[in-house]
Each structure stands twice: as C-alpha cells, then as structure tokens.
Amino acid sequence: MHEPIADNYYAGADIDDGTCVISGCTEAEACNYFAAANNEDGSCQYPIDLYGASNVDCDGVCLNDADGMELVTRMRTSMRS
Numbered sequence: 001m002h003e004p005i006a007d008n009y010y011a012g013a014d015i016d017d018g019t020c021v022i023s024g025c026t027e028a029e030a031c032n033y034f035a036a037a038n039n040e041d042g043s044c045q046y047p048i049d050l051y052g053a054s055n056v057d058c059d060g061v062c063l064n065d066a067d068g069m070e071l072v073t074r075m076r077t078s079m080r081s
Contacts, residue, residue, distance in 0.1 A: 005022055005036065006020035006021055006022050007021045007022065007023050007039070008020065008021050020038075021038065021039050022034075022036050022037050022038050022039060023037060023039045023040075023041040024036070024037030024039075024040075024041060024043065025037060025040070025041070025043050025044035025045070026038070026039075026040045026044075027040075027044045029046070030044035030045060030046055031044075031045045031046060031047060031058035032044065032045050047060070
C-alpha cells in the first residue's frame with residue numbers, strides 16, 4: 001500500500017501488494033471524475049441546466065447553442081449527484 005491517497009494507506013508498508021483502495025468518482029463522464037479511484041463512493045456530480053438536459057458542460061459552457069444566441073450559457077447551472 002504505497003499510495004498516500006489510498007483509504008487504507010499504511011506508511012510502514014514495504015511492498016505494493018495491489019490492495020490499495022482509492023475512493024472517488026469512477027464515472028468518466030462526471031464533472032469530478034477521479035482517474036485514480038478504484039472504489040466508487042457515490043460522489044459523482046453532473047451538470048444540469050434549467051431544461052434538465054445536457055446543454056452545458058461542467059463549467060457551464062453551452063454545448064447546444066444552435067441559434068447562436070448564447071441563451072444556455074447565460075442560465076445558471078447547478079450540480080446534481
């Protein structure tokens with residue numbers, strides 16, 4: 001257990017036996033995806049907007065501005081788990 005971010009990190013370990021447990025969001029499409037995580041902890045967050053669709057990315061940037069009016073980018077977004 002040589003991974004200091006592991007939930008079960010032990011500083012005295014002298015070999016890496018592959019048993020490190022690293023909790024976090026394991027869903028690649030989530031805003032807070034954590035590539036090193038191997039234990040899904042239910043913390044994944046996704047962007048939502050006023051329409052409840054995938055019109056904005058994790059930074060609130062409009063992904064679907066077909067008319068060029070930037071209406072989606074001006075809406076307030078929030079995170080949902």
